[in-house]
Amino acid sequence: MADKLNWPVFTLTSGPVDAYPAVLRGLGRTVSYDFDPAFQLFYENVAKKAKKAMGLKNAPVILHGEPVLGLEAAAASLIAEDDVVLNLASGVYGKGFGYWAKRYCADLHEVEVPYNEAIDPADVAKALKKRPETRIVSLCHHDTPSGTINPAEEIGAIVAKHGAYLITDAVSSFGGMKIDALSSHSDIFVTGPNKCLGGVPGLTLLGVSERAWKKMKKNPKAPRASMLSILDWQDAHRHDRPFPFTPSVSEINGLDAALDVYLEEGPEAVWQRHALTAKACRAGVKAMGLELWAAREEIASPTTTAVKTPKGVDEEKLRAAARSLYGVTFSSGRGETLGKLTRIGHMGPTAHPIYSTIAISALGGALNALGRKTNTGAGVEAVLATIGKKI
Amino acid sequence: MADKLNWPVFTLTSGPVDAYPAVLRGLGRTVSYDFDPAFQLFYENVAKKAKKAMGLKNAPVILHGEPVLGLEAAAASLIAEDDVVLNLASGVYGKGFGYWAKRYCADLHEVEVPYNEAIDPADVAKALKKRPETRIVSLCHHDTPSGTINPAEEIGAIVAKHGAYLITDAVSSFGGMKIDALSSHSDIFVTGPNKCLGGVPGLTLLGVSERAWKKMKKNPKAPRASMLSILDWQDAHRHDRPFPFTPSVSEINGLDAALDVYLEEGPEAVWQRHALTAKACRAGVKAMGLELWAAREEIASPTTTAVKTPKGVDEEKLRAAARSLYGVTFSSGRGETLGKLTRIGHMGPTAHPIYSTIAISALGGALNALGRKTNTGAGVEAVLATIGKKI
Amino acid sequence: MADKLNWPVFTLTSGPVDAYPAVLRGLGRTVSYDFDPAFQLFYENVAKKAKKAMGLKNAPVILHGEPVLGLEAAAASLIAEDDVVLNLASGVYGKGFGYWAKRYCADLHEVEVPYNEAIDPADVAKALKKRPETRIVSLCHHDTPSGTINPAEEIGAIVAKHGAYLITDAVSSFGGMKIDALSSHSDIFVTGPNKCLGGVPGLTLLGVSERAWKKMKKNPKAPRASMLSILDWQDAHRHDRPFPFTPSVSEINGLDAALDVYLEEGPEAVWQRHALTAKACRAGVKAMGLELWAAREEIASPTTTAVKTPKGVDEEKLRAAARSLYGVTFSSGRGETLGKLTRIGHMGPTAHPIYSTIAISALGGALNALGRKTNTGAGVEAVLATIGKKI
Amino acid sequence: MADKLNWPVFTLTSGPVDAYPAVLRGLGRTVSYDFDPAFQLFYENVAKKAKKAMGLKNAPVILHGEPVLGLEAAAASLIAEDDVVLNLASGVYGKGFGYWAKRYCADLHEVEVPYNEAIDPADVAKALKKRPETRIVSLCHHDTPSGTINPAEEIGAIVAKHGAYLITDAVSSFGGMKIDALSSHSDIFVTGPNKCLGGVPGLTLLGVSERAWKKMKKNPKAPRASMLSILDWQDAHRHDRPFPFTPSVSEINGLDAALDVYLEEGPEAVWQRHALTAKACRAGVKAMGLELWAAREEIASPTTTAVKTPKGVDEEKLRAAARSLYGVTFSSGRGETLGKLTRIGHMGPTAHPIYSTIAISALGGALNALGRKTNTGAGVEAVLATIGKKI
Numbered sequence A, B, C, D: 001m002a003d004k005l006n007w008p009v010f011t012l013t014s015g016p017v018d019a020y021p022a023v024l025r026g027l028g029r030t031v032s033y034d035f036d037p038a039f040q041l042f043y044e045n046v047a048k049k050a051k052k053a054m055g056l057k058n059a060p061v062i063l064h065g066e067p068v069l070g071l072e073a074a075a076a077s078l079i080a081e082d083d084v085v086l087n088l089a090s091g092v093y094g095k096g097f098g099y100w101a102k103r104y105c106a107d108l109h110e111v112e113v114p115y116n117e118a119i120d121p122a123d124v125a126k127a128l129k130k131r132p133e134t135r136i137v138s139l140c141h142h143d144t145p146s147g148t149i150n151p152a153e154e155i156g157a158i159v160a161k162h163g164a165y166l167i168t169d170a171v172s173s174f175g176g177m178k179i180d181a182l183s184s185h186s187d188i189f190v191t192g193p194n195k196c197l198g199g200v201p202g203l204t205l206l207g208v209s210e211r212a213w214k215k216m217k218k219n220p221k222a223p224r225a226s227m228l229s230i231l232d233w234q235d236a237h238r239h240d241r242p243f244p245f246t247p248s249v250s251e252i253n254g255l256d257a258a259l260d261v262y263l264e265e266g267p268e269a270v271w272q273r274h275a276l277t278a279k280a281c282r283a284g285v286k287a288m289g290l291e292l293w294a295a296r297e298e299i300a301s302p303t304t305t306a307v308k309t310p311k312g313v314d315e316e317k318l319r320a321a322a323r324s325l326y327g328v329t330f331s332s333g334r335g336e337t338l339g340k341l342t343r344i345g346h347m348g349p350t351a352h353p354i355y356s357t358i359a360i361s362a363l364g365g366a367l368n369a370l371g372r373k374t375n376t377g378a379g380v381e382a383v384l385a386t387i388g389k390k391i
Helices: A021-026 A037-054 A067-078 A092-104 A121-130 A152-162 A210-218 A249-265 A267-287 A315-326 A355-369 A376-389 B021-026 B037-054 B067-078 B092-104 B121-130 B152-162 B210-218 B249-265 B267-287 B315-326 B355-369 B376-388 C021-026 C037-054 C067-078 C092-104 C121-130 C152-162 C210-218 C249-265 C267-287 C315-326 C355-369 C376-388 D021-026 D037-054 D067-078 D092-104 D121-130 D152-162 D210-218 D249-265 D267-287 D315-326 D355-369 D376-388
Strands: A010-012 A061-063 A084-089 A107-112 A134-140 A165-169 A188-191 A204-208 A304-308 A328-332 A341-345 B010-012 B061-063 B084-089 B107-112 B134-140 B165-169 B188-191 B204-208 B304-308 B328-332 B341-345 C010-012 C061-063 C084-089 C107-112 C134-140 C165-169 C188-191 C204-208 C304-308 C328-332 C341-345 D010-012 D061-063 D084-089 D107-112 D134-140 D165-169 D188-191 D204-208 D304-308 D328-332 D341-345
Touching: A010 A355, A021 A249, A021 C021, A037 A061, A037 A204, A037 A249, A061 A067, A067 A092, A067 A165, A067 A188, A067 A204, A067 A210, A084 A092, A084 A121, A092 A107, A092 A134, A092 A165, A107 A121, A121 A134, A121 A152, A134 A152, A152 A165, A165 A210, A204 A210, A249 A267, A249 B249, A267 A304, A267 A355, A267 A376, A315 A328, A315 A341, A315 A355, A315 D376, A328 A355, A341 A355, A355 A376, A355 D355, A355 D376, A376 D315, A376 D355, A376 D376, B010 B355, B021 B249, B021 D021, B037 B061, B037 B204, B037 B249, B061 B067, B067 B092, B067 B165, B067 B188, B067 B204, B067 B210, B084 B092, B084 B121, B092 B107, B092 B134, B092 B165, B107 B121, B121 B134, B121 B152, B134 B152, B152 B165, B165 B210, B204 B210, B249 B267, B267 B304, B267 B355, B267 B376, B315 B328, B315 B341, B315 B355, B315 C376, B328 B355, B341 B355, B355 B376, B355 C355, B355 C376, B376 C315, B376 C355, B376 C376, C010 C341, C010 C355, C021 C249, C037 C061, C037 C204, C037 C249, C061 C067, C067 C092, C067 C165, C067 C188, C067 C204, C067 C210, C084 C092, C084 C121, C092 C107, C092 C134, C092 C165, C107 C121, C121 C134, C121 C152, C134 C152, C152 C165, C165 C210, C204 C210, C249 C267, C249 D249, C267 C304, C267 C355, C267 C376, C315 C328, C315 C341, C315 C355, C328 C355, C341 C355, C355 C376, D010 D355, D021 D249, D037 D061, D037 D204, D037 D249, D061 D067, D067 D092, D067 D165, D067 D188, D067 D204, D067 D210, D084 D092, D084 D121, D092 D107, D092 D134, D092 D165, D107 D121, D121 D134, D121 D152, D134 D152, D152 D165, D165 D210, D204 D210, D249 D267, D267 D304, D267 D355, D267 D376, D315 D328, D315 D341, D315 D355, D328 D355, D341 D355, D355 D376
Parallel strands: A010 A328, A084 A107, A084 A134, A134 A165, A165 A188, B010 B328, B084 B107, B084 B134, B134 B165, B165 B188, C010 C328, C084 C107, C084 C134, C134 C165, C165 C188, D010 D328, D084 D107, D084 D134, D134 D165, D165 D188
Antiparallel strands: A061 A204, A188 A204, A304 A341, A328 A341, B061 B204, B188 B204, B304 B341, B328 B341, C061 C204, C188 C204, C304 C341, C328 C341, D061 D204, D188 D204, D304 D341, D328 D341
């Protein structure tokens, strides 16, 4: 059936990405009863591994749905009706969080920059100065539809100094570069297993600060006895506490395997191969005469390379050509960036530098097939030269 | 690690239950990009298989969280603020749905029976006659914590005649016996892959009637752009429509495999082995001198056998003994039934009659170990005699 | 298809037996090029684990075919044309080895006992005294078609004292009880992953003494550049040496997982659950009024329980009834024991005591179905009583 | 551990090659007792699929070891002591078969050509004319260490006309191009699952003509009751016949999956992607300024591209550089071709044209890293141009 369905040969997207083989095998472990003592200990163990991987001081929360659940739940739980919220938008995802935030608060203000740019920490400081009553700030660290990174640690320091709470969406950056809840002063730090951890979609991981727990508990509208609840799960990682509802057992099995891969290889080694793959890819893009979407290379993500669609090229046809000629799937833009860029993901198992030669080859070949002459050979040479030097 | 964690040898619970080996292997398929054309066709195909398995006229909705998501979403989406809701409670789960329903409507009335009994359709008719303005009725078909089955088809006919909408929770009965959305006149029919289909927890399957779609669309408070939304997913099964957010790709892979197992074996054959396993198990329970929890054997579930805890026996210790002596995990009761009964699940891969000999052996042996003399041999003999005769 | 093919529910045989789930997942690891440096290190590592599990002083040989390859290769390699060989036969497999031995030597003598008996070490001493020129002795430790164990350590001591070489077939006992090459003074100790290690069939593991290596090297007829060669593989476990031909990569992946399971649980713990399962099973057999095949319970194998077929019962029909009524597959006898006994295997994943209740239930139920009244209840009670007491 | 072992990112070898994911999952199916009726039917079914895939008129033989077993067994079984054998050698493997043949016959003559050349059918005719008593001819269709193809069908026609028996080694060509037992007039046609079928190593598939069966049966020295026997397995594919010894159950599970992949995609489609991948790869090799090993491109294999090692380059260092810089594993030469060529495999899952960009990139990059300037960009451009045009 695979062939009748004409599955891709390579999935070089910014998520869902293919999982590590060890994760795919991990998913196949026996499904246990959630109240079985061995499963409860196993779950606690997985939570401990996640805590270690995330560099947390307290246990993370695992919610049983993909990261939009974590983001929606964070908004619903942390934001109280009378909170003033500052949303930082440098892309479609950052902007989108504002709509959720708006549902739960009366007063939302924003700092917004063009979607190929990054938030300037100085602008955050200014906005907070202008609206000192701001109680919550929300930031998308890696705005995936733009492939750009915001300076989370600097922004976090400003927010912390102000005394506001920070919600950080690090879904598609965590695990692929140095970023964590503590260094970014995040009160709710949202990520998931299906980006740079090379796991599968279906869970959210949340780092929640002690003061965020307190604020949520005081929030009468924070979801309880609900799929959207964070509070329900506060103690669920403990082997002697019940789960509020059935956890996604197989997803937990897969997460366990993904965390093992990450911790055994070592976070720094993982980050380094993400960085090198992206660097090689950007070198290739430029050498073949294309432009990066990011206004400046410093803000280009190490986990996704967004390539500006050349004038006169139909971006949908470009991806279709790469797919049909070479079996390579790229990500499109989303919303405002749709049609303006093509995204090459290098996350988890595809974050090996050699993958950049596939990406550049398929991208260049597809452009040529559409009649837009591109120097693919120069692109591949640049990729190889970059790898050769290591980072 | 498995052994250090002392995993059980047999999981004879009422969920999570172990999955079919074919499902565990299915989970290990490659993770695809959700916008890849092959994945979109594949997803549409899975939805078609689910439609066939569920006996629906229109496409089912697959929500990406375990069935509590489906139930909460059904309440949040179908019940409008001014609806009068009749909740039918014959157990902990049926009663529990009332709390969700109450969140969304101003006026809830209930028919409640003892938790070892089933709802009498005549009582439903009476309640509707008394409160003719009732717009929505909610029913738990198999109240799992009691192991009892309600007469969904008869109740559904009464509700349909009255013109009210019916929400049916068939999570732990669908796939293990004859029950479906159409025959039960359900407007929202909720089930999931991890009970009798032998899949894994992490998805909900919803059968939604055309008039339910209309009602939800008119409901301004029905969740939209939310994890709790049903509306967002109405067209998501179509290969030419986007997903509202990332689907749980691996869970879909597993569901595909579970549906293949179900459809290839044939629903009637699957139901028959569930029925025979349960019948053999009940025969064993009675022969060993124990009592069924169900007030009458006719209402005992073919997918779970609830055994009344003998006087003087500590139910928690009973399960712990079965677990430590034999590696057999049973389900406890929940809420009101906790401590009063032990549940033997026979769902999916454990719904083979021979499993009843394991259940009876472990139950009897554990009781004896606790000093409560039980005729386990007679129980096993009764199991075998029942299997021998087939059903 | 599984269902159309009507696969069994439980495989309680003496091999092939079902593998541990961790082994089945291990088989699914990526297939590597045999000359890749990582694979060569991995292979060396697997050999080290096997050495540890087998209690060897030097590296074991892994041959890439099921254990009959190891046995045939041992005969072909160690036995020189002018050797006098003493073959010890207490069953079909022991007897069978004599035919192979005969191919390679001019002079074979035997000690043979009835196939429900064990070799008496005193008889070995006598035979060696009578034929002091005997250079090689061959012994089947667990003659699987009889489910009986020979006193390998005592026999080995006698052979060692005599100065002869000992070939031991421990295929179906190693890993399920205390037995190894050193304690049995074996020069070639043959076993495999698909019995008590819960691996899959397709490899042989050989423990080869230093003097056996020397003898084989001197034997001009010992196979070289052949599938039957042991010599070809002497250094193949070293990461810096080539393989004589392509190793069965996936089988090695599976073996690695099986060895992990064995070493992590701990050999003594594994042996204990084999012993207890067998003890419980024998108690059940006797309590239900049947007889063990073994002449004395002391020589009954902890990994297989052979049950004498009651008079008037057609053994083939007995197994067919257990299979069709309960989905339980037992092993038949082989050759001389065919039709005279039924074998219940308890090896690897089925060596958990609770499995004995399944075996006794299915055996008793099948006998009853054939009209041979059997007290199955008493059998199960005896099983449970034995487990309860632990061993 | 994978990472500590530094596994390759891509295995672009000529075997063992990585298996299709569906095969890796197939390996994880439950291990059945070989005498279980369901397994016996399943095995018969697998044999039927293999028969279909191999285009045979009778059932194939499956031997339970990698293809060297099939080749050695063919020599041992078909060649009688008084047979005159003509061995055709165009490479290391063809030459090597002669040594096996020599073991079993008194009189062997050969046609040998340089190892970058193919056998000329006219030379075969001449040799047969010169030695008309020649009874058996042996041919290696794809001499893998050279990556060259012999004209098996033309040679087969000449051998058939002469009346001699033909043994064909099609291990690394079958399934990747049009070649089968009937069209090549082979009496024993040897192949295996781990090359172009994308299965795993551990089995051999043999097509045996009726007259070959007769000849083997008449040969008193043909192995019987041996791992090397073909005769033992003649009826083993029948569900009502016993296996001579335990089949490698998991390998059969994997083979079943590999045959499904092959038959579902369709042999011609599979051959076409092998051909296009190889064509693109050769175009790349030439465009980057390197030479093919094959004397003429017409005899270059569609399943392996052998690249002549440029003067002054250390071939071992070349492969080591590709492995360490890019994680790409290539095959070396063997024996006489070792150090003179590097082999890029495109078999099974790696026989997708886009893989040629990886191969060319890694090969060119590695050469550059060793100081041998190579136009990798031009190579990749040529690959893409070739793919673009399709074949």
